[in-house]
Amino acid sequence: MSQTLLVTGGAGFVGSALIESLLTEFPDAAIVSLDNYFTGTLENHVNDPRVTYVEGSTVEIAKIWADRGLPSPSIVFHLGEYSRIVQSFEDHDLTWDYNLLGTKEVVKFSAAAGAKLIYAGSSSKFGNDGEDENLNPYAWTKAKNIEYIKNYSNWFGLDYAITYFYNVYGPGQITNGKYATVIGIFQRQYLKGEPLTVVSPGTQTRDFTHIDDIVRGIVLVARGGAGDGYLLGTGREWPLAEVAGLFGTEHVLVPALPGERVRGQADLTKAAGLGWTPENRLDRYIADFVAANPR
Known part of the structure; x- marks a missing residue:
């Protein structure tokens, strides 16, 4: 080598x-x-x-x-x-x-x-x-x-x-336990037929x-x-309640958690200078997941 x-x-x-x-x-x-x-x-x-x-x-x-x-x-x-x-x-x-x-x-x-x-x-x-x-x-x-x-x-x-x-997010993400990711949790809850749990107030955004x-x-x-x-990142802010809505099922608000930020959005300027641009979209990913797992 x-x-x-x-x-x-x-x-x-x-x-x-x-x-x-x-x-x-x-x-x-x-x-x-x-x-x-x-x-x-x-x-x-x-x-x-x-x-x-x-x-x-x-x-x-x-x-x-x-x-x-x-x-x-x-x-x-x-x-x-x-x-x-x-x-x-x-x-x-x-x-x-x-x-x-x-x-x-x-x-x-x-x-x-x-x-x-x-x-x-x-x-x-x-x-x-x-x-x-x-x-x-x-x-x-x-x-x-x-x-x-x-x-x-x-x-x-x-x-x-x-x-x-x-x-x-994506294949291989953690879906169970205290270290599960947001999209991993939503996918697990969707597959179980459970309402998706969105941390209050649901208007906070993530990229x-x-x-x-x-x-x-x-x-x-x-x-x-x-x-x-x-x-x-993608440079797009997604409100968490809106993300849950992409699954086409009900969601419920749960109490706010300590230490969480209100907004998240990436400035892609420096990464773009290396020729990097995101090629995948969250809404398409979730649509494909829902289509492959109809309820």
Whole structure:
């Protein structure tokens, strides 16, 4: 293999889809996934001899790499963090450990290896003129990591590019349990014949982005991106009640949850400069899902 690529969180929703893409985009590369399997699953493993799956914590990334005698990676795709807003209040310690302690070690490891770091930031950073980054433990830790990566690059040298994902949906999304995604929850409830539960007031908006577009964007940023500001979304705001209505079934409002933002919409300017544009639409995705699963 001509190079090694590292994907932290490679057994998760976005990470596993990224690995599938990297196998095609980098045909001469070996790929290593480092995952603690907090939300990642064995079912997400890609069956290819070029992919090696390692179970472990990013806090111990340097030791894990050295113990296994793995070659230094040329690109590190860092997706392996805690990534839920409301749940981060309950999981405060996990959020701190996975996002702050883990990412500190990934940054140091990437710089020592001379690797380019592709970091998945949180789109919550941009809400309410930046004030939303303080709404919850998750958003705050992600915002601090952006500051840390930039400072580390200035202090010690680090090649990096930072992406931001906007409400990813599509095949492989989590549909059950406390870490399920919005569209995953709606699909599960639809299939069970249950009313869709929309968090009050239902007018809050999100920018929903298909997994295929996200992965394509990550690869483009890895190839040609530098620095901060690669927002991967569609640029369209969807009110959550309107999204539920696309399923053509009833929905009910449930109490508001702590730490959630009012709006979400991506500015695609910098990602578009790399030739990236979203190709998938949420309404078409839901229409196809409903058509394939008539009630």
